[in-house]
Each structure stands twice: as C-alpha cells, then as structure tokens.
Amino acid sequence: MRIYVFSDTHGHIEAMQKVIQKDPDAGMVLHAGDHYSDALRLNTWMQETLPKPIPLHAVVGNCDFHLSEPAEEIIQADGLRILLTHGHRYHVKNSLERIYYRALETQVDTVVFGHTHLETIKRYDQILFFNPGSISMPRSGKPSYGILEITGSGLVKPKLLHI
Template sequence: MRALIISDSHGDTKRFEKAISATMPDVIIHLGDIERDVEYLEAVHPEIPLYAVLGNNDPWVRREAEKVIELEGVKIFMTHGHLYGVWDEGARIAKRAEETGCTVALFGHSHVSVDKIYDNVHVFNPGSISRPRMGEYSVGVMEIEKGEVKFALCDWL
C-alpha cells in the first residue's frame, strides 16, 4: 500500500493534483499547517482515506495534535512537530514514537525534509508542498509491503 505524505500546505493546494495523480495513493497523510486544505482533499478526493494532525497554524481545524495509525500492521506516529521541536532531525519525536509502540514517525513543521532511522524508529519529514525552506516543493511517498516500509521524497512538484 502507498501513502502520500503532505505537510505544511498553508492554504496552497495548487500542487496537490500533480502529487496525487503521480503517486496514486491508497491513503493521504497530512502533517499539519493545513488551513483549509483538508476540506479541499475531502471534497475533491472523498474516495481516498485521509489522516491528518493539526499544526501550529490550525486553530480552527478539528484534528488531534498527534495520532497513532496502523497501516498493514505497521504502527505510525504522526505529529506536526511544533510540540517537540524539529531542529534535532526528529530525535525527540522518534523517542515519543517508540514510547507509543510505533516503528515509524512522521512530522513536518520545519519545511525541511528528513529521512532518518533511530534505533527502532524510522523518522520521515516530507518538507513542505507550498513553502520549502531548503530545496524544492516536496511530498513524501511511503510504501508498505509485507511489513517493510520504504520512503521516497518527491521534489519535482
């Protein structure tokens, strides 16, 4: 199964369609600083299951700040990142993920991509689809097959 991982769209959905048509995801994960963009996804792609957490710029979005989901038996910790600090390449988030029994941790907020393995936790940040701080506009793709998880950064948006 394939998940499209989006973060920090900040009200700018103009690269969503390219990301979705290029990756054909089974699910979409949004890691916060959503503004109105979850409403867009729910309206235009109601057939694709959506998991989202709120960001520091989402006071009116009715979502949790962190969430544990399970996809094909893999437990995944999702959080925007502002509650943990994000400039340690996800080290604290990896710790929290391990405490919650997860082997994958996803975060955003920094607008800088991260793909790193800490002991038993694979941490991934897709960067920002609307306001990259380093590099290009980007999203992530997470492939899960027979319990094995692989990430790719897609920065050709």
C-alpha cells in the same frame, strides 16, 4: 500499500491534487499539519473527483486554529504503527530527541512529521522518522512531498519527491 505524505501546505492544495491525479491508486494520504483546512479541502476534492476516494488522516500544526482537531494520531497501515504529528510540540527544529521518546512511548514503527519545511529520512533504533518537507513553502528550494511504500514483508520504503 503506497501512502502519500504532505505537510506545511499553507493554503495551497493544487500541487497535492496534481500529485494524486497522476496516480490515484494510493492506499492512504497523510497530512502533517499547517494548514489543516487544506487537508479538509483535499478530502472533499478526492470525494468529488476520484473514482475511489483515498482515506486521509490529518493533524493540526502550529499555524492551525482548529483547536478541537487532533495534534497527533496513531495510524495502523498494513500492520505498521505510524505516529502522525506536526512536530512543533516536540521541538523538531532543534532535534528529534523528544519525538524519538514519543515514538518509543507510543510503540510506533514510523513517525511522520512536518514543521521544519525540510525533507528528512532518518532511522533510529529501527524507527523511521519521515518529514516530506513542504509542497508550497520549502526551505530546501524545491517543493517536496513523500511516499511511504509498505512492502508485503512489512518494510517501509520512504521516498522524497520534488515537484
């Protein structure tokens, strides 16, 4: 299964649409917050445009005002458990320590987060920590997004891509 991962889109969905249009056969799309409304708009676009809509999961970030929407979600994907969160509540700009303990508490295999606008791929104790950076306001200089490829053997291969 291939999963597109976006975060920190801040009102710009066009780049996400272009990525998905090039390869609309992904099994899932994850949006790790800032701006939750972008995920809603992307979902509507996929429903109206793609021959087969892709399931989308999204959480709110520190710049979102949809207070009734989830701040985190645990997603099952091909036998893996993924924690989707923006990361601001775990102070990911300082360290991954708090989000690491949340990963242990929720017994997940992978943590997808945003907030820093910087791409991250790290593994601690067999847990993958994955931040796709920002497709609209990158701090690394290049707009980025991610792909999580779940193989038949249950392994997750993370990829960071630049637009």
